[in-house]
Amino acid sequence: MKSREAAALLGADAVQMSQIESGVAGVSAERVRRLAAHYACTDEALIDALITMATDRTRGWWEEYRGVLPPVFADVAEVEHHATSLREVVITHVPGLLQTADYARAVYTYMVPGLPESKLAPRVEHRMRRRVVIEGDDPTPYETLIHEFALRIRVADRQASRVQLQQILDKIEQGHVTVRIIPTNQDGFAGADASMMYVGGPVPQLETVLRDFPTGTMFIDAETQLRQLRTLFRKVEEMTLEPRASRDFIHRMTKEL
Known part of the structure; x- marks a missing residue:
């Protein structure tokens, strides 16, 4: 009409x-x-x-950042808040929901050179507050496939990397976060551009995929594209270690540092 x-x-x-x-x-x-x-x-x-x-007239915590940060920051947090499940693939960085404050600060400082503290601090704070969806009494089920490459890159220093790896292990131990590692020696992995967050909805028609590009974050909800991305997620998942082996893998990396 x-x-x-x-x-x-x-x-x-x-x-x-x-x-x-x-x-x-x-x-x-x-x-x-x-x-x-x-x-x-x-x-x-x-x-x-x-x-x-x-x-739903709920005013979420993310509304505090509208006008302070670009709108996409609040939009991402709101989508995560309403998700029934979260499944993520990351290749080059630790997932935002698992980052420490030092790691997030290092990433933002590098990616946006010259960012003043007045704009850097709320970005880091916002990223830390996003973790509420995988914490607390009613956490959203969260699974992430992380390439070994992302864990080995030192975005800050050795100590920050050690603390970051330990935080991932701590989240795994809480029981509702599943981490699977894609080792660098895995044959047949051609998914370097497969990074995405697949957001489950209350019904399949309301599922969404978030993908980051140099021009910004894209929210994808067309069924044809979702079908392709579900297939891509499964292909990447086939390349990962099992959760227990992935936990042990991260533990060994922590000891190496």
């Missing part, structure tokens, strides 16, 4: 419809159901999930 047709269906004016479509204004459960009926959507699980999203 054209915007004016949707507005008429919902009993809204053009301004209200524009605000709903742009995400500036919310939409009621009744209006979501009306639209679903018009589009002949009979998937009740999807409709209920959409209504939950549309009527």
